[in-house]
Amino acid sequence: MTPMLTVEDLAISFATRTGRFEAVRGVSFTLGRERLGIVGESGSGKSLTGRAIMGLTPPSADVTARRLAFDGIDLLTAPPAQRRALRGARLSMVLQDPKYSLDPVMSIGRQIVETLRTHERVSRREARERALDMLAAVQIENPARVFDLYPHEVSGGMGQRAMIAMMLIANPELLIADEPTSALDVTVQLEVLGILDRLVTDRGMGLIFISHDLRLVSSFCDRVLVMYAGRVVEEIAAAELAHARHPYTRGLLACVPVPGHDRHPLPVLDRRPEWRL
Amino acid sequence: MTDAVPALSLAGVNVAYDGYRALADVSLNVAAGEAFGLVGESGSGKSTLLRAIAGLAPVTAGTLRVEGETLTGQRRGRAFHARVQMVFQDPYGSLHPRHTIDRQLLEPLAIHGVDATSPRILRALDEVGLGAGFRFRYPHQLSGGQRQRVAIARALILEPAILLLDEPTSALDASVQAEVLNLLEQVRAERGLTYVLVSHDLGVVTHMCDRLAVMHGGRIVEELPADDLVAGRIGTDYTRKLMVASAGFRRGSDGHGHADE
Numbered sequence: 001m002t003p004m005l006t007v008e009d010l011a012i013s014f015a016t017r018t019g020r021f022e023a024v025r026g027v028s029f030t031l032g033r034e035r036l037g038i039v040g041e042s043g044s045g046k047s048l049t050g051r052a053i054m055g056l057t058p059p060s061a062d063v064t065a066r067r068l069a070f071d072g073i074d075l076l077t078a079p080p081a082q083r084r085a086l087r088g089a090r091l092s093m094v095l096q097d098p099k100y101s102l103d104p105v106m107s108i109g110r111q112i113v114e115t116l117r118t119h120e121r122v123s124r125r126e127a128r129e130r131a132l133d134m135l136a137a138v139q140i141e142n143p144a145r146v147f148d149l150y151p152h153e154v155s156g157g158m159g160q161r162a163m164i165a166m167m168l169i170a171n172p173e174l175l176i177a178d179e180p181t182s183a184l185d186v187t188v189q190l191e192v193l194g195i196l197d198r199l200v201t202d203r204g205m206g207l208i209f210i211s212h213d214l215r216l217v218s219s220f221c222d223r224v225l226v227m228y229a230g231r232v233v234e235e236i237a238a239a240e241l242a243h244a245r246h247p248y249t250r251g252l253l254a255c256v257p258v259p260g261h262d263r264h265p266l267p268v269l270d271r272r273p274e275w276r277l
Numbered sequence: 278m279t280d281a282v283p284a285l286s287l288a289g290v291n292v293a294y295d296g297y298r299a300l301a302d303v304s305l306n307v308a309a310g311e312a313f314g315l316v317g318e319s320g321s322g323k324s325t326l327l328r329a330i331a332g333l334a335p336v337t338a339g340t341l342r343v344e345g346e347t348l349t350g351q352r353r354g355r356a357f358h359a360r361v362q363m364v365f366q367d368p369y370g371s372l373h374p375r376h377t378i379d380r381q382l383l384e385p386l387a388i389h390g391v392d393a394t395s396p397r398i399l400r401a402l403d404e405v406g407l408g409a410g411f412r413f414r415y416p417h418q419l420s421g422g423q424r425q426r427v428a429i430a431r432a433l434i435l436e437p438a439i440l441l442l443d444e445p446t447s448a449l450d451a452s453v454q455a456e457v458l459n460l461l462e463q464v465r466a467e468r469g470l471t472y473v474l475v476s477h478d479l480g481v482v483t484h485m486c487d488r489l490a491v492m493h494g495g496r497i498v499e500e501l502p503a504d505d506l507v508a509g510r511i512g513t514d515y516t517r518k519l520m521v522a523s524a525g526f527r528r529g530s531d532g533h534g535h536a537d538e
Contacts, residue, residue, distance in 0.1 A: 041450040042421070118361040156319075158386075185318040186477055186522040193526045212450055255455035257484035260507045265459035266484070269452040 001010040003030035004206050005053065005174060010187045012048050012230075014060055023048050023061075025230040031174070035207045037217035037238065040227035046210050049227075053208070054093050055083045064266065070174065089119040091130070092172035094196075098159030099171040108136075108162045109147030112169055134165040138195050157188035161195065168199055174206040182211070182269045184213040192221060213240070214252045226252070229276045248275055282345040283328065284309040284439055284471040290339030292322075292329050292495075299325040299334070300344035303494040309344075309438070311471040312465065314489030314503065316519065322495040323475045327441045330473075331363050343439065355389060362432035365445035368424030372416040378402070378427050385435050391421045402428040405460060423454035426460065433464065440465075441513055442474045446481060458485060479523040491516045 007079065012024040016033040025143055029036070040046040052058050052068070054073065068075045070091065075083065095101040112131040116122060122130070135143035138161040140234075149157055160180065167175060181189040197220065200207045212218045218224055218238040226234040226249045234246040243249050251269040285307040292300035300322045300349060307313045315323040328334040330341060331351040341348045343361060353361075365371040372381055382398045391397065399409055405426040416424055425445060445461065446454040457483065465472060476482050482489050483503045491513070493501045499513045511517050 041452060187318060187518060190526060192523050195526060197526075214451070215525055236288075254450060255452050257455075257458065257478075257480040259479055259483040259520075263485075264484075265462060266455040268455045268459065 002031050002072075004071055005031040006067055006069045007031075007049075007053070007097045008065060010049065010052060010063070010065040010068060012045070012052055012057060012063045012064075020062075023230055024052070027225075027227070027230075027232055029225060029232070029235070031206050031208065033204050033206050034220040034223065035209060037221035037224040038208060038210045038227060039212065039214045039217050039224055041212060043229075044227040046227050047178050050093065050178050050208060050210050053174075054091055054176060056087075057095070060115070076130040084121075088172075089114055089170045090166075090173050092170070092175050093179045094160075094163055094167050094175065094177040097183040098151065098156060098163045099183070101163060102159060104151055106156070107148050107150055112147075112162070112166045115166050130163070130169060133163070134169045137168075137199065138162070138165045139191070141163075155188075156184050157192060160184060160192050162194060164192070164199070168203070171203065172205065174208070175200065176210070176239040177210045179212070180209075181216075182213075186259060214249070223240065226267045231276075233275060247272070278399060281309060283307055283342075284311070284344055285473065286340075286342040286345075287326075287330075288340045288441060290326075290329060290341060291337045292334045293337045294335065299495055300329060302339070303495075303497055304339075305490060305497065309471055310469050311488065312474065312486040314428075314448055314491060315473065315475045316477065316479060316482050316487035317443075317492035318477065318519075320494075321492040323492045324443050325495075326492070327443050327473060327475055328461050331333075331361065331441060332357075335538065337422075340450060358385075359389060359435050360436065360437050361441065362437040362440045363441040363443065364425075364428050364432050364445045367448050368421055368428050369416070369448070371428055372424055374416055377413050377415055378407075378419075381416075381427060382434055385431060389435060392433075397434060401434045404433065404464065405430040406456075412510060421449050425453075425457055427448060429457075429460065429464070433468075436468070437470070439471045439473070444476055445474070447476065447478065454481070461485065466478075479506070479520065491519065524531060 008028045010024055010027040011022065013020045013022045038046045038049060048057060052063050052158060057063055063238055065076060109131055112126045112134060116127050116130060132143045135146055138159055140146050140158065146154065151230060177196065181192050182193060209217055211219050220240045221238050224236055224238050226233045226246065228248050234244060234249050236244055244253065255269060256265045282305040287303055287305040290303045291298065291302055303326060314324060317323045325334050331335050332351050335351060343357065379398060382401055383394055386397060387396045398412065402409060402411060407423060407426050446457050449457060462485065464470065474482060475486055483506055486503050489506065490497045490503050492526065493515050498518050
């Protein structure tokens with residue numbers, strides 16, 4: 001079976017005053033219809049990797065790869081029009097904070113309908129009905145009311161559900177979720193993750209789940225890539241996390257305070273220069 | 278709990294913004310030298326409680342006492358700030374972007390008319406694990422963890438007795454969080470400080486605190502020792518729900534937390 005997404009030797013760099021800054025260095029992985037987690041600290045290159053697949057890196061970024069292909073389409077040589085057609089329709093991305101990623105001056109319903117009508121020829125009435133169905137699918141209790149609300153009128157959890165609804169309305173094959181619940185309360189977090197999990201499973205989508213939270217990612221994904229300083233330092237099946245080999249992965253797991261584990265002081269990461277190599 | 282005068286004492290405190298009650302009849306005692314945690318969802322009033330103590334929220338009823346002295350009105354004098362300092366969540370927002378670290382640390386000293394500022398600044402930097410090399414840098418030249426260390430140094434430089442910590446590590450990476458939590462514990466052990474720590478992370482709160490209060494809708498729904506929370510000796514459903522939520526995602530649980538693995 002050919003994988004849906006192939007990433008080979010992806011590198012992203014920026015020109016700075018003091019020379020080139022290599023934010024992502026030689027990342028390779030393939031993705032089928034599965035849930036892949038990418039974990040790392042801020043600055044590890046995890047979000048940039050996701051954005052490069054979407055084609056949403058800033059213009060100043062220099063993206064190269066031996067191969068970056070989605071369903072046989074070479075993304076790096078694809079013309080902008082083709083990438084736009086892919087984005088939103090077959091590839092979708094949920095961002096961290098609905099406060100910033102939703103359009104503040106457009107009602108939630110209109111934003112969802114706009115996404116759908118950009119990618120499919122459907123009548124207004126049908127678009128509205130599908131948007132309402134989608135809002136119901138993300139467990140919004142009163143879709144008709146939320147349809148007409150503006151983003152500032154809903155809570156963070158509701159906004160993130162609307163965001164997920166918008167990203168899934170065109171039935172994408174691959175969803176990239178970049179810290180989709182980090183801006184939410186713990187109790188709301190689980191609801192949103194539960195919704196995301198069910199939709200991904202039911203629709204047979206591929207998912208790339210990007211997060212700084214190793215435990216959360218491993219409870220949600222089948223496979224986890226651990227990134228450090230722009231490189232993948234370890235790839236591990238989520239179930240095998242307890243047997244992680246790389247000291248960085250082990251350090252990340254150990255440094256989180258867990259109720260019931262009294263460790264004073266907490267173990268901290270001893271960052272070794274060779275991890276950067 | 279104790280015969281001694283509590284470091285912090287709140288009785289029937291209400292905070293209202295335009296009629297919206299952010300805090301409703303909150304009563305609380307924190308003993309001197311204790312680390313006390315406040316947990317709850319956003320909007321539960323846990324940050325408002327800290328802000329009410331610091332004079333940053335409009336208290337409409339109730340009494341607040343710090344080391345036995347009643348606070349009146351919203352203005353807090355110099356004497357208060359010499360005893361009570363606050364560390365905020367976002368080190369990006371709480372440091373002046375165009376002041377050097379030296380100037381950020383100098384300001385409280387200047388306000389309080391402290392002499393011999395230079396050695397104190399160096400000592401404060403050293404205490405939070407930043408060398409003298411950081412003294413003349415700007416906040417944008419520091420990482421998030423380093424900035425939070427500066428914020429802690431600024432809070433400690435007046436040698437207060439009570440630190441109000443509002444989500445001090447939630448903007449930081451897990452590995453950096455561990456470093457900052459260790460720093461906070463070490464400083465507390467050395468100086469015998471009283472902490473009131475707000476966090477949505479039960480792991481952080483139970484790690485740092487002896488006792489904690491669970492807040493919901495502007496009220497304290499439960500007050501209990503951290504060990505009881507860990508052991509599951511919980512009195513209210515809401516606390517139990519928080520506990521389950523913080524344990525992480527379980528497939529098939531629909532977010533309601535009943536494991537079916």
